[in-house]
Amino acid sequence: MKITDIKLGKISVPLKVPFKTALRTVKSIEDIIVEIHTDIGNIGYGEAAPTGVITGDTNLSIIGAIKDHIAPSIKGCHIENFEELMSKLHSSVVGNTSAKAAIDIALYDLYGQLYNTSVYKILGGYRKNITTDITISVNNPDEMVRDSINAIKLGYKTLKVKVGKDSQMDIKRLSDIRNAVGNNIDIRIDANQGWKPKEAIKTLNKMEDLELNLELVEQPVVAYDIEGMKLVTDNVNIPVLADESVFSERDALKILQKRAADIINIKLMKTGGINKALKIMTMAEIYDVECMIGCMLEAKVSVNAAVHLAAAKKIITKIDLDGPVLCKADPVIGGSTFNNSKITVNKEIGFGIKYIEGIEYI
Numbered sequence: 001m002k003i004t005d006i007k008l009g010k011i012s013v014p015l016k017v018p019f020k021t022a023l024r025t026v027k028s029i030e031d032i033i034v035e036i037h038t039d040i041g042n043i044g045y046g047e048a049a050p051t052g053v054i055t056g057d058t059n060l061s062i063i064g065a066i067k068d069h070i071a072p073s074i075k076g077c078h079i080e081n082f083e084e085l086m087s088k089l090h091s092s093v094v095g096n097t098s099a100k101a102a103i104d105i106a107l108y109d110l111y112g113q114l115y116n117t118s119v120y121k122i123l124g125g126y127r128k129n130i131t132t133d134i135t136i137s138v139n140n141p142d143e144m145v146r147d148s149i150n151a152i153k154l155g156y157k158t159l160k161v162k163v164g165k166d167s168q169m170d171i172k173r174l175s176d177i178r179n180a181v182g183n184n185i186d187i188r189i190d191a192n193q194g195w196k197p198k199e200a201i202k203t204l205n206k207m208e209d210l211e212l213n214l215e216l217v218e219q220p221v222v223a224y225d226i227e228g229m230k231l232v233t234d235n236v237n238i239p240v241l242a243d244e245s246v247f248s249e250r251d252a253l254k255i256l257q258k259r260a261a262d263i264i265n266i267k268l269m270k271t272g273g274i275n276k277a278l279k280i281m282t283m284a285e286i287y288d289v290e291c292m293i294g295c296m297l298e299a300k301v302s303v304n305a306a307v308h309l310a311a312a313k314k315i316i317t318k319i320d321l322d323g324p325v326l327c328k329a330d331p332v333i334g335g336s337t338f339n340n341s342k343i344t345v346n347k348e349i350g351f352g353i354k355y356i357e358g359i360e361y362i
């Protein structure tokens with residue numbers, strides 16, 4: 001199965017409500033779709049999200065990286081030579097992890113098609129069903145309480161509450177939400193780098209004193225401050241999860257060796273796809289550290305690939321794959337089933353993506 005062409009397009013999918021974090025506010029998903037075509041008519045689908053404030057990737061940089069670097073290095077190659085393809089993909093250009101993720105996903109799709117097997121089975125086939133949390137955007141406390149109650153009515157048992165804009169107000173936000181939802185709901189919080197290390201320690205210890213019963217705190221401090229994150233990890237009881245601090249295997253190794261965080265959040269847009277994510281997961285296994293699998297604001301093509309990875313691997317114990325359920329509509333035909341918090345991995349060959357509505361080809 002030989003790669004003959006790589007086509008790119010854009011999709012635009014409005015969100016149900018604006019998505020707000022300490023880093024950005026977004027009203028719609030504007031992602032790049034990749035189609036890798038082969039000499040025998042198979043197509044592999046991938047998706048890249050332009051999360052400039054986290055990955056540095058924009059739609060124009062994604063298009064440029066694929067057109068100028070990645071496509072020329074993999075065109076004409078055979079899917080059979082998968083290891084060689086991965087090596088070419090990752091050495092074609094530095095950085096550009098979202099562009100690499102889209103290509104990696106499309107290549108895994110074709111690899112599954114080549115061997116007539118669903119990707120999650122090739123990767124390990126650990127389980128068929130997973131349960132995601134849902135993000136509660138950072139807003140005024142009343143709005144966040146309302147969004148939390150609405151999420152619980154839809155059956156969500158875990159809320160991922162965005163904080164990090166104002167630590168005093170964050171304590172009120174969390175107190176109001178915990179009061180409103182009771183103690184049977186898991187609450188994890190994500191500061192998206194918004195706090196300074198000492199501020200994070202003070203805030204998290206206050207939240208513990210108030211018995212807010214938080215499952216974990218995600219990325220309390222700025223991504224590059226590994227010492228700061230370790231200081232937080234060593235001085236609070238709430239488990240600390242490294243998100244923006246871990247892109248590569250080297251980043252993960254540093255965090256693991258220093259014990260700077262308790263859990264690692266793996267996202268395909270940070271790692272550059274499944275192949276590199278697997279390496280991080282193996283390291284986490286060695287250090288006996290659990291992983292979350294997360295997503296950026298992504299539609300169902302790339303989140304479906306993350307579902308396959310999550311379904312395949314035992315080391316992934318926490319799921320944050322709510323991208324598709326945050327959207328007003330789903331333009332992707334095929335793939336896993338998203339029924340609010342319940343996700344069932346699909347069994348079709350490859351990733352099972354059949355068609356994507358409304359692609360604007362570039």
Ligand SMILES: C[C@H](N)C(=O)N[C@H](CCC(=O)O)C(=O)O
Pocket residue numbers: 021024051134135160190192243294295296297320321322323
């Ligand atoms: C969508 C997911 N639940 C999430 O919250 N991801 C964010 C980053 C998303 C973005 O800004 O596109 C995270 O975990 O930091």
Ligand SMILES: [Mg+2]
Pocket residue numbers: 190192218219243244
């Ligand atoms: Mg995060």
